[in-house]
Structure formats: C-alpha cells, structure tokens
Amino acid sequence: MSDWRCPVLDSLHFVLDRTSPVPLYHQLAQQLEAAIEHGSLVPGNLLGNEIDLSVRLGLSRPTVRQAIQSLVDKGLLVRRRGVGTQVVHTQVKRPLELSSLYDDLEAAGQGPTTEVLRNAAVPAAADVAAALGIAEGDEVTVLERLRRTHGRPVAFLCNYLPAGLLGLDDTRLESTGLYRMMRSAGITLHSARQTIGARSATAEEAARLDEKAGAALLTMTRTAYDDTGRAVEYGTHIYRASRYAFDFQLLVRP
Structure with a gap:
C-alpha cells in the first residue's frame, strides 16, 4: 500500500x-x-x-x-x-421534505444566490388552474428564478401563486427563499403533493444551467398547501443531475 x-x-x-x-x-x-x-x-x-x-x-x-x-x-x-x-463544488443533497431550496442550500453552506428572470401576472393555464384549485384563465403570479451555488447554476425554478397571495418584490426574492417570504406573511405551510422525475435537457435549458444539450436533469412538480387546505403554490422545477440529488429516508410499514 x-x-x-x-x-x-x-x-x-x-x-x-x-x-x-x-x-x-x-x-x-x-x-x-x-x-x-x-x-x-x-x-x-x-x-x-x-x-x-x-x-x-x-x-x-x-x-x-x-x-x-x-x-x-x-x-x-x-x-x-x-x-x-x-x-468546483460538492453535489447538493436535499432532504425530501416540505422545505425551501434556498433554506436547504443556505443551511448546507452552499452560498445560494437567486436571479429573478420573470415576475408577472398571467392567466392560469389548465394545469396551473387545476393544481391551485382555481378557474382556468384566473390571474396568477408566475415566478421564474435561476438558483446558483458558488456562482454556478444548480436549478431553474418556475412557481405559480394565486393572485394577491403576498407581495413579491424582486429584491427580496433575490435575497431569500419563497417559503421564507410566505412564513413572514403569516402563511403556514402544512403539506404538499410532489412528483419527481428525470429527462434530458433541451438546448435552451442546457444553456441556462451551464450544461450540455441532452444532459440529465432531475424534475420536480409540487403543489403546496397551507394549514387551511388552500393551495398556495404550484412549482415546476428542473435541477442539474450532476450537481443535485434528493435524499430519501424510507420506513417499513408495520
């Protein structure tokens, strides 16, 4: 040896x-x-x-x-x-629970930063309306953000929120997480339905995430609910598989 x-x-x-x-x-x-x-x-x-x-x-x-x-x-x-x-970096390993990516990265010492790419009011498409329990065409707020750690992209986040849920100032969105803003506004997050998948990056996604076209991406779709059962957020996110992983704890049913 x-x-x-x-x-x-x-x-x-x-x-x-x-x-x-x-x-x-x-x-x-x-x-x-x-x-x-x-x-x-x-x-x-x-x-x-x-x-x-x-x-x-x-x-x-x-x-x-x-x-x-x-x-x-x-x-x-x-x-x-x-x-x-x-x-360059360590891979981000995130626990599979109802938490903010920003908070998880910050707690792990990953130095998260956020770039707000879009913050606008739009009519809800059919899938967004179904997830939020509203009528198709009702106004929602759409957020598109690029999350980086150590200066390199790790995730592209797209979130839809019911109109008027809370003030979404770009400056605050770039300095903290969305769930932290919700908690500050008195919204108590209670549960979520979440689906995780994987697919290849399109050319546009690859350029945005500093990957090669066709690179592996992790996907997550989530609808979060407050303690009254109201849907308060619908998100469709993509993550670089080379830099990101979900961490599961599996329990055996009695």
Whole structure:
C-alpha cells in the first residue's frame, strides 16, 4: 500500500492499495470525491496538473487522468489551462421534505444566490388552474428564478401563486427563499403533493444551467398547501443531475 499527502491540505491523507482488485484510478477518484463531499477539499482548491499528481502519487499519468476525468464528468472538478485541476463544488443533497431550496442550500453552506428572470401576472393555464384549485384563465403570479451555488447554476425554478397571495418584490426574492417570504406573511405551510422525475435537457435549458444539450436533469412538480387546505403554490422545477440529488429516508410499514 502507498500513503500519500494531498498538496492542498497537509492534514489530508489518501491510501492506495496496489494489491486490491479495485483499479487504482477508481480508488483515487473515490477518495478525492469523499474529500470533496466531506469538505476537506473545498471549491477553489487546486490539485495541480496531471504530471504533478502522478509524481506525487507514484502513479502513471493515464491512471491519474482517468481518475480526474471521472470527477470532471461528475462536475466536481474542472481542468483550467495554465492552472491545473480545481475543485468546483460538492453535489447538493436535499432532504425530501416540505422545505425551501434556498433554506436547504443556505443551511448546507452552499452560498445560494437567486436571479429573478420573470415576475408577472398571467392567466392560469389548465394545469396551473387545476393544481391551485382555481378557474382556468384566473390571474396568477408566475415566478421564474435561476438558483446558483458558488456562482454556478444548480436549478431553474418556475412557481405559480394565486393572485394577491403576498407581495413579491424582486429584491427580496433575490435575497431569500419563497417559503421564507410566505412564513413572514403569516402563511403556514402544512403539506404538499410532489412528483419527481428525470429527462434530458433541451438546448435552451442546457444553456441556462451551464450544461450540455441532452444532459440529465432531475424534475420536480409540487403543489403546496397551507394549514387551511388552500393551495398556495404550484412549482415546476428542473435541477442539474450532476450537481443535485434528493435524499430519501424510507420506513417499513408495520
């Protein structure tokens, strides 16, 4: 076995077992990913170039390249010309419960920011009207927002709210979450119906989320209700699968 020290943090150690049937590149990729996941390697940390890494680790350059490429493909590392390999971010893992994406990202130290792309009154389409329990054509407020972490897109959020539910100022929407604004307005969120899916990104979605056309996206459709049973929000959201995951806890029924 060979023990090596990461050039980024002196306290960080990795162990490569040359007698293991697990390929060395996979061992290296797994341990680098774990260091990123646990916060030992943080966005902006430089790992050096492939030649430097191969010398430090006593590995062949193709082995290091394959390990790095697997994490580049996952969106955890990026190669920068003249700089080397750099940590980009950790994947966002969100608990599957009635919570605000903004609050979850903030609690996880992901540094969320929001860009409001649309905030307008529109007539409700059939699917929106059905979800909110109103007549088709009734006025609703539509919000379209781009949520980023560490400066990179993670989700595109589209929400519909009954007209007059609460004031939706762009400045506030860019500095906090929608559910937090609802709570501040005295709206008590009680429950929601939610559907999760997956599909490929269109060219427009890929450009908006800094992905390649056809990249995997997670989708979520949610209708949220207050404590009186009134539908207060209908959302259709898309998330970068390379940067986002839902975290489930499954219980066995007695």
